[in-house]
Amino acid sequence: MERRKVIGIGVGAALAVPPAWWGLRQVASGAEEDWHTDTAPLERAFPLLGPLTGAKWVSSRDNDRDLPSPELVISGFATLAPGKRAELTAAHAFVSEGPADDFSSWFEKPLKGEGPEDPQWIRSPELDRDDSGHTTHLWFDRRSDTVRFRALNPYG
Structure with a gap:
């Protein structure tokens, strides 16, 4: 019985090594985050x-x-x-209104917990689009220069 325990522990340890090695390899190779950072x-x-000076975003076409x-x-x-x-708030009418949900779609999972701490959201119906x-x-x-966005077919 003792021998089986030792063999079982050895097999369990051997199975745990490949996932740890793979994870370290991903970090060492600079694996991408769960979001995009390109602003273009x-x-x-x-x-x-x-x-824009920075970004963290996801797409419904992410795999x-x-x-x-x-x-x-x-x-x-x-x-x-x-x-x-400041330029935008001086040129457009804004109301105090935050997003209705906290990234509820399947592809938005990586964004939960990201963004500014304790944000005070405002939005402008003039800047939102909803046509064709x-x-x-x-x-x-x-309080910051952060904008949260959600856009369906943003390029037409």
Whole structure:
């Protein structure tokens, strides 16, 4: 009986090594995060936001399921250039309103817990689009240069 325990422990330890080794290899090779950080696609989708200084976003076409969505949805956070939020709030009417959900879609899971701490969201119906297949929602944090966004077919 003792011998079986020793063999069982040895087999269990051997099985645990490959996942740990694989995880270390992923970290060492600079494996990508669960989100995108490139700002160029967002600057094309939201030209009024101007040049962005940072971003964390996901797409419904990211490969987390067997069949990605046929419609493109992008969701996440972007960082505006200094002074851009003030420029936008001076030029457009804003109301205090936050997002209705906390990243509830399957592809938005990596964004939970990200973004500014204790945000004070405002949005402008003028800056949101909802025409001919485009649906865009933008929420701006009053305390930072962070904008949260969710857009359906942002490129038309």
